[in-house]
Amino acid sequence: MYKQTYSRYATRNNLNFIISGISEIGKLEKEQIKPLNLLSQKIISAIKKKEIIVIFKENFPIGFIWWTFTKKVPYGINFGNERETFCWVSWSYVVKKERNKGIGAKLYKLLEEESKKRGVKQMRLDVFTVNKNSEKFHLKLGFKPQLTIFRKKIKGDPKK
Numbered sequence: 001m002y003k004q005t006y007s008r009y010a011t012r013n014n015l016n017f018i019i020s021g022i023s024e025i026g027k028l029e030k031e032q033i034k035p036l037n038l039l040s041q042k043i044i045s046a047i048k049k050k051e052i053i054v055i056f057k058e059n060f061p062i063g064f065i066w067w068t069f070t071k072k073v074p075y076g077i078n079f080g081n082e083r084e085t086f087c088w089v090s091w092s093y094v095v096k097k098e099r100n101k102g103i104g105a106k107l108y109k110l111l112e113e114e115s116k117k118r119g120v121k122q123m124r125l126d127v128f129t130v131n132k133n134s135e136k137f138h139l140k141l142g143f144k145p146q147l148t149i150f151r152k153k154i155k156g157d158p159k160k
Contacts, residue, residue, distance in 0.1 A: 005103065007110055010043075010052035010064060017061045018043050018052065021093035029128040046090075053110055055094075055103055063094035065107040069120060075149060087115045089125035108141055 010018065019039060026033040033039060043066075046052050052066040067089045071082045089111070094103045108123075115123065125143070127134045 005055050005057050005062070005106065007053050007055040007106070009050045010047045010054045012044065012047060014047075014052075014054050014061055014064070015040060015043055017054070018064055018066070018091075018093075021064060021095075022091055025091065025093060025131075029131055031128070053107060053114075055107055057098065062098045063103045063107055064092070065089065065111055066091040067111055067123075069115075069118060075126075075147060084122070085118070085120055086122040086124055087111065087120050089123060092125075104137060105141065 019036070022039065023033055034042070043052070046066055046068070049068075051068055052064055054061045055063045067087050069085050070088050071085050073082055074088075092104060092107060094107075111123070115121075123143070124146070125138070126149075127138060129135075
């Protein structure tokens with residue numbers, strides 16, 4: 001594990017770093033990220049709830065993980081409520097030059113500890129199929145595929 005780092009809950013000072021990480025992920029996954037003001041509001045709300053951890057090297061942020069503890073399943077046969085609370089990982093990110101150094105694994109280890117403190121027994125997340133590095137990383141951490149969501153764009157004017 002990478003030893004010259006420290007972590008803490010995100011603050012508003014980390015807002016731009018988190019937005020830039022999410023934007024980088026969005027470009028890779030070819031997904032449009034929410035309007036900046038809406039994304040900023042959601043990040044600030046998560047910061048207030050202490051649902052984002054940022055990891056630093058030499059006082060510079062190099063990665064983050066954003067989660068929520070919930071019973072709401074956003075997909076599948078159990079869409080809606082689960083019986084047990086689980087940890088939904090919304091975003092995890094490490095800057096390019098610090099990847100493959102154990103930073104991402106360290107962030108997930110911190111989140112696992114946070115989950116255990118709350119009696120949460122399961123983490124879930126989604127990975128876009130174009131993001132092969134993320135898929136490989138999460139499999140290495142012990143995550144197992146659960147569901148595939150398909151999408152088809154409908155051509156033409158939807159108002160006709």
